[in-house]
Amino acid sequence: MHGGGGTSSDHKEKFAFMKQQPPILITGGAGFIGSNFVLEWFDSGRSAGSEARSNPLVNVDKLTYAGNPRNLERLSGRPDYRFVHADICDRPRMERLLQEERPRAILHFAAESHVDRSIMGPDAFVETNVRGTFVLLDAARAYWASLGDEERKSFRFIHVSTDEVYGSLGPDDPAFTETTAYAPNSPYSATKAGSDHLVRSYFHTYGLPTIITNCSNNYGPLQFPEKLIPLMITHAVAGKPLPIYGDGLNVRDWLYVTDHCEALRMVLERGRPGETYNIGGRNERSNREVVEAICEILDELRPGSSYRPHRQLMQFVKDRPGHDRRYAINAAKLEQEIGWRARETFATGLRKTVQWYLDHAGWVEDVVTGGYQQWIQQNYGERSRA
Ligand SMILES: NC(=O)c1ccc[n+]([C@@H]2O[C@H](COP(=O)([O-])OP(=O)(O)OC[C@H]3O[C@@H](n4cnc5c(N)ncnc54)[C@H](O)[C@@H]3O)[C@@H](O)[C@H]2O)c1
Numbered sequence: 001m002h003g004g005g006g007t008s009s010d011h012k013e014k015f016a017f018m019k020q021q022p023p024i025l026i027t028g029g030a031g032f033i034g035s036n037f038v039l040e041w042f043d044s045g046r047s048a049g050s051e052a053r054s055n056p057l058v059n060v061d062k063l064t065y066a067g068n069p070r071n072l073e074r075l076s077g078r079p080d081y082r083f084v085h086a087d088i089c090d091r092p093r094m095e096r097l098l099q100e101e102r103p104r105a106i107l108h109f110a111a112e113s114h115v116d117r118s119i120m121g122p123d124a125f126v127e128t129n130v131r132g133t134f135v136l137l138d139a140a141r142a143y144w145a146s147l148g149d150e151e152r153k154s155f156r157f158i159h160v161s162t163d164e165v166y167g168s169l170g171p172d173d174p175a176f177t178e179t180t181a182y183a184p185n186s187p188y189s190a191t192k193a194g195s196d197h198l199v200r201s202y203f204h205t206y207g208l209p210t211i212i213t214n215c216s217n218n219y220g221p222l223q224f225p226e227k228l229i230p231l232m233i234t235h236a237v238a239g240k241p242l243p244i245y246g247d248g249l250n251v252r253d254w255l256y257v258t259d260h261c262e263a264l265r266m267v268l269e270r271g272r273p274g275e276t277y278n279i280g281g282r283n284e285r286s287n288r289e290v291v292e293a294i295c296e297i298l299d300e301l302r303p304g305s306s307y308r309p310h311r312q313l314m315q316f317v318k319d320r321p322g323h324d325r326r327y328a329i330n331a332a333k334l335e336q337e338i339g340w341r342a343r344e345t346f347a348t349g350l351r352k353t354v355q356w357y358l359d360h361a362g363w364v365e366d367v368v369t370g371g372y373q374q375w376i377q378q379n380y381g382e383r384s385r386a
Pocket residue numbers: 027028029030031032033034060061062063064065066067068086087088089108109110111112113114128132160161162163192214215216217218219224
C-alpha cells in the first residue's frame with residue numbers, strides 16, 4: 001500500500017465493502033488546500049460540519065508538480081479512503097468513476113493554481129481549469145440525472161474558486177461581495193472565471209445543484225514552497241534573498257487554510273444550490289508586511305540564526321506583469337447565512353505556519369529537490385489504472 005491510500009484492486013474492494021455511506025468525491029486532494037481538507041475530514045470533531053464526516057472519501061488527483069501524495073501518507077490503508085490517480089479531463093474515466101463510487105457530493109479543488117506559472121504557460125490552465133471543469137460537470141450531470149429523487153435533491157457539486165476572478169481593488173474600494181462583477185486579469189484568474197461561469201450555467205440550465213465558493217489567499221501547512229509565504233520562510237531559514245515583487249505594497253486578504261476547509265464543509269452541509277459564497281479572513285496585509293512578520297517570528301524562534309535579523313534578506317525585484325494591487329473579501333453572507341467564522345487571526349495562523357515549516361524540513365527538502373516526483377514516478381509509473 002502506498003502513501004496516497006492505495007489503488008490496488010484489493011483496496012478497492014475493501015473500500016467498496018466499507019461504504020455504508022455514500023462517499024464524497026474530491027478532485028485535487030493531493031494539493032495544498034485539498035490535502036488539508038482530506039486530512040481534516042478524517043480528524044475527529046473540531047467543528048461544525050463534523051456530522052458529515054462519517055462519509056468515506058474518494059480523492060481524484062493527476063499528481064502534477066503541485067500534487068504530493070506524501071501529504072496523505074498517514075491515511076494509508078484506511079478502508080474509508082481511496083486515492084485515484086486520474087486526470088479530470090479524461091471524460092470516460094470520470095464517467096466510470098462516478099458510476100462506480102456513487103458519491104453524494106463532489107468538491108472540485110483540482111486546478112492549475114499558480115499565477116506566475118499561468119503567465120509563463122497558460123495552456124495547462126485552459127486545459128485543466130476550463131476543459132477539466134467542463135468534463136467533470138458534464139459527467140456529474142449525467143450521473144446526477146441517473147439518481148433517485150432523494151439522492152438527486154441532496155447531491156452537491158461544490159466548485160472551489162478564488163477571489164482573483166473579481167480583479168483588482170483600489171486602496172479605498174469596498175471588499176468584493178458575491179455580486180461584484182468579474183474582471184480577471186491573469187490567465188489563472190481568467191480560467192477560474194471561465195470555470196465559475198460554466199458551473200453557474202449548469203445550475204441554471206440543467207438544475208445541477210452547484211455551489212461556487214470564492215476564497216481569498218490561503219496559507220498554512222503543506223503549501224508548495226514556490227508560493228509567497230512558504231517561499232519566504234524556506235528562503236529565510238536558508239539565508240537566501242527574500243524576493244518581493246515591485247514595491248511590496250500589493251495587498252492580499254490572508255486566510256489560514258483550515259478555516260477555508262471548515263467553510264467548505266459547512267457550505268457542503270448548509271449551502272444553497274445556485275449560490276456563491278465568498279470566503280475570507282478580514283486579514284488584509286501587504287506583501288511587505290507579510291514578509292516582515294515572517295522575519296520577526298523567525299528572529300524569535302531561531303535566536304541563534306546567523307541570518308538574524310532576517311529582514312536584512314528582503315530584496316525588491318521586478319514586478320509580475322499585470323500584478324493585481326489589492327484583493328479583499330467581504331464574507332458577510334457566509335458568516336450570516338452559514339454561521340462560519342474564521343478561527344485564526346493572521347498572527348496565530350502565521351506563527352503556526354512558520355513553526356510547521358521549521359518542523360518539516362524533510363517535507364520541504366523533498367519538494368524542493370523534486371524527490372517526491374521521483375517517488376511518484378516509481379510508485380505510479382508502472383501501475384495500471386485502477
Ligand atoms: N491557494 C490559494 O490561496 C487559493 C485561494 C482560493 C482558491 N483556491 C483554489 O483552490 C483550489 C486548490 O488550490 P491549491 O492551492 O490547493 O492548488 P494546488 O496547485 O496546490 O493543488 C492543485 C491539485 O490539483 C491537482 N490537479 C491539477 N490538474 C489536475 C487534473 N487535470 N486532474 C486532476 N488533478 C489535477 C494537482 O495535482 C494538485 O494536487 C484551486 O481550484 C484554486 O483555484 C486556491
